[in-house]
Amino acid sequence: MTISGNARIAGIMGWPVKHSRSPRLHNFWLDHYGIDGVYVPFPVEASGLEAALHVLSKLGIAGVNVTVPHKERAFRIVDETDETARRIGAVNTITVAGDGHLAATNTDSYGFTEALRARAPGWDPASGPAVVFGAGGASRAILVALQDLGVAEIRLVNRTRERAEALVDELGVPLIAVPWAERESALQDVGLLVNTTTLGMQGQPPLELGLDDLPEAAVVNDIVYAPLHTPLLRAAGQRGNIVVDGLEMLLHQARPGFRAWFGHKPEVTEALRRFVTEDLL
Numbered sequence: 001m002t003i004s005g006n007a008r009i010a011g012i013m014g015w016p017v018k019h020s021r022s023p024r025l026h027n028f029w030l031d032h033y034g035i036d037g038v039y040v041p042f043p044v045e046a047s048g049l050e051a052a053l054h055v056l057s058k059l060g061i062a063g064v065n066v067t068v069p070h071k072e073r074a075f076r077i078v079d080e081t082d083e084t085a086r087r088i089g090a091v092n093t094i095t096v097a098g099d100g101h102l103a104a105t106n107t108d109s110y111g112f113t114e115a116l117r118a119r120a121p122g123w124d125p126a127s128g129p130a131v132v133f134g135a136g137g138a139s140r141a142i143l144v145a146l147q148d149l150g151v152a153e154i155r156l157v158n159r160t161r162e163r164a165e166a167l168v169d170e171l172g173v174p175l176i177a178v179p180w181a182e183r184e185s186a187l188q189d190v191g192l193l194v195n196t197t198t199l200g201m202q203g204q205p206p207l208e209l210g211l212d213d214l215p216e217a218a219v220v221n222d223i224v225y226a227p228l229h230t231p232l233l234r235a236a237g238q239r240g241n242i243v244v245d246g247l248e249m250l251l252h253q254a255r256p257g258f259r260a261w262f263g264h265k266p267e268v269t270e271a272l273r274r275f276v277t278e279d280l281l
């Protein structure tokens with residue numbers, strides 16, 4: 001890796017930030033493309049976020065990703081947001097413009113869509129309803145992506161029903177809130193199933209879900225990436241469904257930021273997946 005006095009600098013602000021895989025993946029790309037630049041973790045507490053963002057331009061930093069717990073707060077601090085970020089109500093990618101103002105977007109929807117394109121190229125948004133589990137921040141970005149893809153019916157299943165109903169009210173058609181108790185019958189006729197809950201993550205219980213009603217042609221996407229093969233993906237894979245793991249979305253959501261800060265559109269390759277996966281074992 002080359003880091004000269006002229007190096008471009010970007011990074012990620014989070015609290016805690018030490019578990020973030022973003023430094024590993026951006027620095028892989030910097031090395032791979034021979035770019036004079038560096039991507040570093042910035043451990044920033046909530047109380048320090050505003051000051052940290054406002055100092056970026058003074059330090060000559062090209063931009064940052066923001067992660068938990070900063071995505072919603074950062075949305076309110078930056079100078080400019082795009083329509084996707086406004087629909088999601090959160091940002092994850094901030095670029096420092098030439099005059100120092102902060103322009104932000106949310107690339108999670110893009111990451112989700114590109115992950116499906118890459119790993120389930122045969123999936124057709126018109127193939128049937130989609131069912132989405134979970135109504136947190138990650139879910140919002142995915143629901144916006146599914147709306148943009150033109151899915152005609154999106155069934156939103158969440159343990160806390162009011163949270164699903166609030167999201168349905170906010171985002172509108174074609175969302176429908178489905179009670180948690182009806183999660184298995186909600187699988188009927190779907191073309192896509194997405195888990196955005198924390199169930200199945202290391203140290204968490206699995207998502208208890210009988211897949212008998214799930215069509216064999218449905219694609220199953222779990223955005224949990226630690227472990228890479230969640231109990232849901234294993235069960236779906238064993239019955240012949242095409243599965244998409246959470247690493248793919250993580251890698252694709254990073255691409256627009258890298259391009260904006262370092263001037264090169266990076267590709268998601270098997271070598272990158274292997275490099276980031278080594279860190280997940």
Ligand code: ATR
Binds near residue numbers: 138
């Ligand atoms: P993120 O921003 O990453 O999406 P989040 O906002 O904490 O995270 O959302 C976590 C999601 O996982 C929520 O949909 C949550 O359901 P509730 O809204 O009912 O809290 C879901 N979740 C977490 N633990 C769960 C469990 N044991 N059973 C069912 N759903 C669970």
